[in-house]
Amino acid sequence: MSHQQIEKLRQKLDDINLQLLRIINERASVVKEIGEIKKRYGVQKFDPIREKDMLERIVEHNEGPFDDNTVRHLFKQIFKASLSLLEDDHKKALLV
Amino acid sequence: MSHQQIEKLRQKLDDINLQLLRIINERASVVKEIGEIKKRYGVQKFDPIREKDMLERIVEHNEGPFDDNTVRHLFKQIFKASLSLLEDDHKKALLV
Numbered sequence: 398m399s400h401q402q403i404e405k406l407r408q409k410l411d412d413i414n415l416q417l418l419r420i421i422n423e424r425a426s427v428v429k430e431i432g433e434i435k436k437r438y439g440v441q442k443f444d445p446i447r448e449k450d451m452l453e454r455i456v457e458h459n460e461g462p463f464d465d466n467t468v469r470h471l472f473k474q475i476f477k478a479s480l481s482l483l484e485d486d487h488k489k490a491l492l493v
Numbered sequence: 494m495s496h497q498q499i500e501k502l503r504q505k506l507d508d509i510n511l512q513l514l515r516i517i518n519e520r521a522s523v524v525k526e527i528g529e530i531k532k533r534y535g536v537q538k539f540d541p542i543r544e545k546d547m548l549e550r551i552v553e554h555n556e557g558p559f560d561d562n563t564v565r566h567l568f569k570q571i572f573k574a575s576l577s578l579l580e581d582d583h584k585k586a587l588l589v
């Protein structure tokens with residue numbers, strides 16, 4: 398097998414993984430910021446219409462190789478994790 | 494509510510979403526390339542040890558706000574979707 402070729406692609410994959418990690422966490426920080434502002438004004442954190450709009454905007458830009466349904470599924474997981482993060486913060490705040 | 498502040502953060506979120514989309518698809522392309530090479534040499538596509546190593550490397554670099562388990566969960570979803578992509582290609586090839 399072309400080990401060298403595979404090794405090069407794996408290195409690329411590792412780099413992409415760390416880029417993804419950085420951006421996923423950057424996204425989580427922005428969601429937390431929005432959550433803080435909403436909390437200050439007593440606004441509901443989960444906004445299904447905004448979430449639907451975001452998904453549509455993402456899918457509109459999708460050029461693959463992942464198909465639209467896979468992209469939707471992956472982003473829904475990210476949205477869900479972000480919401481859990483806000484709920485955890487809320488629980489922690491209640492415990493203080 | 495500070496609409497302007499929220500709008501600015503939402504705009505940032507939309508930008509981050511498109512960055513994520515681009516990188517997730519870039520990752521999928523690299524996985525496909527690796528899959529092509531492996532297929533040519535008749536090597537099993539799913540490599541659980543390599544997947545475990547990748548996850549460990551990612552989590553080592555995690556600085557939050559997402560905790561390690563959430564990061565693991567999100568990346569496992571991405572890995573799973575990538576593998577499905579290879580399987581779909583294989584099915585399509587069989588149908589030709």
